Amino acid sequence: MNRALLILFSVLSVFSSFCFSQGKFPSKPVTIVVPYPPGGSNDTFARALGRKLTETWGQPILIENKGGAGGSIGAAYLTKQPADGYTLILMSNSFTTNAAIQPNLPFDPVKDFAPITMVARGPMILAVSNKMPAKTIAELIALAKSQPGKLNFGSSGAGSTNQFATELWMTAAGVQMTHVPYKGMNPAVTDLIGGHVDVLFASLPSVYAQTKSGKARALGVTSLVPFAAAPELPALAQNGAPGFEFDNWWGVWAPPGTSAEIISKIRADLQKILATPEMKEIFLREGADSVQMSTADFSRTVSSEIDQWKRVAAKAGIKPD
Incomplete structure (x- = not known):
């Protein structure tokens, strides 16, 4: 009886595998x-x-x-x-x-x-307010290093992905800025445009159109190399933050x-x-x-x-x- 059951189970197992391979799921x-x-x-x-x-x-x-x-x-x-x-x-x-x-x-x-x-x-985009004098990544790093903690950066909230991206970049670039958390990305972008926030790391859909229209300034992307959807922007990793990457x-x-x-x-x-x-x-x-x-x-x-x-x-x- 036990042998018969084993044979039955084996047959059922093979049949089950066959059914799955035939696209039953x-x-x-x-x-x-x-x-x-x-x-x-x-x-x-x-x-x-x-x-x-x-x-x-x-x-x-x-x-x-x-x-x-x-x-x-x-x-x-x-x-x-x-x-x-x-x-x-x-x-x-x-x-x-x-x-x-x-x-x-x-x-x-x-x-x-x-x-x-x-x-x-x-990747994300590193964008700065038009009120900021920095026109390049190198200028932003130099400015931040000259006055540690004075520049601020916005985020969509404490513990958000863009806060993590910014913290990682600050370590790689050797700079220090002050965090200003918002309740979502929209108010952070609004204050970037209004000049109340100096720096913002944000996804392309969140901020790229605003930088293209001149409401804010995009300096670079967080991928290791330039990104196809924004090919004019250099990679932060190639400009003062070696090894930095955030996707x-x-x-x-x-x-x-x-x-x-x-x-x-x-x-x-x-x-x-x-x-x-x-x-x-x-x-x-x-x-x-x-x-x-x-x-x-x-x-x-x-x-x-x-x-x-x-x-x-x-x-x-x-x-x-």
């Missing part, structure tokens, strides 16, 4: 959670990918916005969903900065998520315990979509490049960045609002 609608309100890059990317996944899978992709607590509410929700691939989440690198400074999150940011892949990444990025996760087979299928289908000219154009409009990354590399990126931001936060005294 997904067999019903899939939900992508966006842990922020509608609008913004996370929502834009999720909906663009969702439309293409619907075409690929022949199943509806539902976008569910669960905003609040800096993305933690939506992230916590994912951890409680079945590990069957039918609920995913798209988040940005703010997930790693939040994890670095929030000691009481209702989840483990590494163990409670199954990484699938990074889908896009893009915003976006990725997709599944609930913990999701099978390797399902994760592999989702990643493979996402990568095909990300390679299309249409998707590349959508990402570029949002200041990002589509990314081809293995699940293992994405997992390592998440873990290493959390550790890195913990060190930066400890050194700079970064705490959440």
Whole structure:
């Protein structure tokens, strides 16, 4: 009897694998959670990918916005969903900065998520007020060094990704400025234009149009080399901040315990979509490049960045609002 059961289980296992390889997943609608309100890059990317996944899978992709607590509410929700691939989440690198400074999150940011892949990444712009005399990165560094702490820099809030980017750059450039946190990026950009903020690190969609129209001045980008969407701007790493790099990025996760087979299928289908000219154009409009990354590399990126931001936060005294 035991031998017969073993044979039966073996047959069922082979049949199950065969069914999966024949594309039985997904067999019903899939939900992508966006842990922020509608609008913004996370929502834009999720909906663009969702439309293409619907075409690929022949199943509806539902976008569910669960905003609040800096993305933690939506992230916590994912951890409680079945590990069957039918609920995913798209988040940005703010997930790693939040994890670095929030000691009481209702989840483990590494163990409670199954990484699938990074889908896009893009730099920030270093912009200064038109009232600032500095016209180049070198002039800004020289000005900041001549009066430590006198210049200020804005951010979208304490512990935000742009605060982390600025703190990292200040260390690399050997300068010191005073932090002015805002409740969101829009008021920070408004005060940059008004001359109340000297320096602001921000995503391309947040500030590039204002610098192109002359309302503020863009000095450089946070990527290691110039970026295709703003090719006229030099890389900060090549101008007084050797080795400095900061990219915003976006990725997709599944609930913990999701099978390797399902994760592999989702990643493979996402990568095909990300390679299309249409998707590349959508990402570029949002200041990002589509990314081809293995699940293992994405997992390592998440873990290493959390550790890195913990060190930066400890050194700079970064705490959440």
